[in-house]
Amino acid sequence: MFVGRQFGRALLMGITAAMVAAACGSNDTGTVSPNAVDVGSGSLTGAGATFPAPFYQKAFFDYNAKYPNVTVNYQSVGSGAGISQFQKGTVDFGASDVPMGDADIAKVTGGAAALTQIPTTLGVISIAYNLSGVSKLQLDGPTLANIFLGHVTKWNDAAITAQNSGVTLPSSAIQVVHRSDSSGTSYHFTDYLGKVSSEWMSNVGVAKAVKWPAGIGALAGQRRRSHRRRRAEHECRPHQLLDQQRAWKRLVPDRWIQLGDSSDLGL
Numbered sequence: 629m630f631v632g633r634q635f636g637r638a639l640l641m642g643i644t645a646a647m648v649a650a651a652c653g654s655n656d657t658g659t660v661s662p663n664a665v666d667v668g669s670g671s672l673t674g675a676g677a678t679f680p681a682p683f684y685q686k687a688f689f690d691y692n693a694k695y696p697n698v699t700v701n702y703q704s705v706g707s708g709a710g711i712s713q714f715q716k717g718t719v720d721f722g723a724s725d726v727p728m729g730d731a732d733i734a735k736v737t738g739g740a741a742a743l744t745q746i747p748t749t750l751g752v753i754s755i756a757y758n759l760s761g762v763s764k765l766q767l768d769g770p771t772l773a774n775i776f777l778g779h780v781t782k783w784n785d786a787a788i789t790a791q792n793s794g795v796t797l798p799s800s801a802i803q804v805v806h807r808s809d810s811s812g813t814s815y816h817f818t819d820y821l822g823k824v825s826s827e828w829m830s831n832v833g834v835a836k837a838v839k840w841p842a843g844i845g846a847l848a849g850q851r852r853r854s855h856r857r858r859r860a861e862h863e864c865r866p867h868q869l870l871d872q873q874r875a876w877k878r879l880v881p882d883r884w885i886q887l888g889d890s891s892d893l894g895l
Contacts, residue, residue: 669697676702676710676723677812680749684723706847708810708836714743723748725812726836753817759783759798766791769824775802776821777828778842808845810837 674684681704688700705713707724714722715735733740755772757765767775771787774780780787784797807814815836822829832838 667695667698671699671701672720674700674702674710674721674723675705675713675719677707677725678704679725679751679813680723683749706809707812707815726815753813753820762795762797765795769820773821773825773828776804776806776840776842777825777832778804781842804843805846806840806843807847809847812836814838 681702684702688702692699702723707726710719710722711724711728711732713719715732717737727745728743733743736743755767759765765788767788768791771780771791774787781801782799783802784799789795789797815834818828818832818838819834821832822834832841
């Protein structure tokens with residue numbers, strides 16, 4: 629989700645159209661001169677969500693290659709920081725995984741009339757884990773919520789073993805890692821946990837930044853190594869049990885969350 633100022637609306641709309649073309653594929657054969665369309669010139673600075681940053685950076689690079697008179701500098705600092713910088717007027721546009729609400733908009737000079745919000749892309753959230761000798765693991769939503777609530781603390785907890793017949797799970801502690809900054813990914817992840825756990829909804833809630841009941845906070849992209857663990861460097865990696873494995877979760881409370889091998893993380 630982009631949020632931009634009205635005075636830069638034409639330039640933003642042109643760049644947004646280019647991003648849509650990049651996402652959907654382009655039929656451009658390269659025979660049309662970049663000068664065939666006058667998009668003007670200028671420079672935009674933006675900041676915000678880390679999740680879509682690779683897509684944005686690719687789209688901006690391609691747009692600049694086609695229209696050299698337009699440049700866009702985007703810093704992936706997190707949804708919360710992006711909104712904050714936009715509210716302070718230090719950037720031309722912000723990017724957030726969660727649209728700005730009335731309270732956020734009220735902090736922008738000129739209010740709703742001074743900005744435009746533009747949906748740009750969709751994505752999924754993944755859960756990662758690192759458990760030697762276990763290449764496949766599945767969890768249901770309530771169990772995942774109980775891990776992040778701090779109720780399920782061992783890999784061989786009955787709630788996990790019951791869902792993984794034939795898998796030998798150790799008695800070692802589950803070391804949970806979560807985002808420490810204000811993040812749109814955290815908003816959507818906590819929203820899911822609130823849907824599968826009434827306790828989570830009542831005691832923790834849904835927000836870009838919450839008081840996590842369990843685990844260690846980390847910034848997106850932060851990587852640490854220790855004797856028994858490494859934290860993944862993937863956008864949803866802060867919402868992990870550990871790392872090296874990826875799980876795509878379906879946002880349906882009664883479905884499995886399948887965790888499997890994820891060598892593509894390149895760790």
